[in-house]
Amino acid sequence: MENPNAHLFKYCPQCGVKNLFVSDEKSFLCGSCDFKFYLNTAAAGIALIFNKNDKLLVTKRKHDPAKGMLDLPGGFADPGETIEECLIREIKEELNIEIGSLNYFCSVPNTYLYKNITYSITDFAFLCSVNNFDTIQACDDISDFYFMKLNELDKNAFGLESPKIVIDRLRMQFLKKAF
Ligand SMILES: [Zn+2]
Incomplete structure (x- = not known):
């Protein structure tokens, strides 16, 4: 490489x-x-949050890279932080909702081009439970959010590579009958 x-x-x-x-x-x-x-390689967390209608929480990126494209919520771990702590913090910052439980799902390598530097990232995806969506709003570095069915998601609408791979794995695990 x-x-x-x-x-x-x-x-x-x-x-x-x-x-x-x-x-x-x-x-x-x-x-x-x-x-x-x-x-x-930097560590980052991806939160896989389904509502009670089995729709996945998807965000729209407010900044480059991939400004205006879809993303999965999450972000970079701060020094000294676990990925679980990172996700609880990021989801509160980005969406103003509280994560209850977290369960590891998969990890995916990614690259992130920011101001001419290419960062290597390892994204850790967790299935996250959220009991109350009443307070949800787009904050911080996201401009909007959507709840979408796994089988209706257009992978090409996602700007970064790792969410596409995670969505493929979610589909394989949760939509087995469709494949
Ligand atoms: Zn020197």
């Missing part, structure tokens, strides 16, 4: 010399002072 950010990093952050080389797909090495810099 090539380093997707090879064109961006030239100067060593430690000694300032223009002698920074790609070490591998996720790291850089300074030829002058031996400084080593990693762009490791």
Whole structure:
């Protein structure tokens, strides 16, 4: 795998010399002072929230990447946070609703291009229960939300790759009769 950010990093952050080389797909090495810099995979959570009519909660992205495209709710884990804590926080921030229980569903690798840097992400998807949707509203970095049937979702309306894969897995698990 090539380093997707090879064109961006030239100067060593430690000694300032223009002698920074790609070490591998996720790291850089300074030829002058031996400084080593990693762009490791970041962890993120995806919340799979169904209402009582078996419709999945889908959001619309307010910002780039993929501004205006559909997404699944969630976000990046903060340092020191579990994915469960991350999802409870993100879903409160984005949608003003409270997650009850969480059950691991699957993990999917993703890439996220933000201001010219390509970040490698590992998305962890959890099935999340929500008892009360009365307070739901689009906040933070989402511009709208929808409840959609799994068999009616158009994967091409999703801007990032990992939600498409997660939706495929949901369909395989929950719509077995349809396939
Ligand atoms: Zn250096």
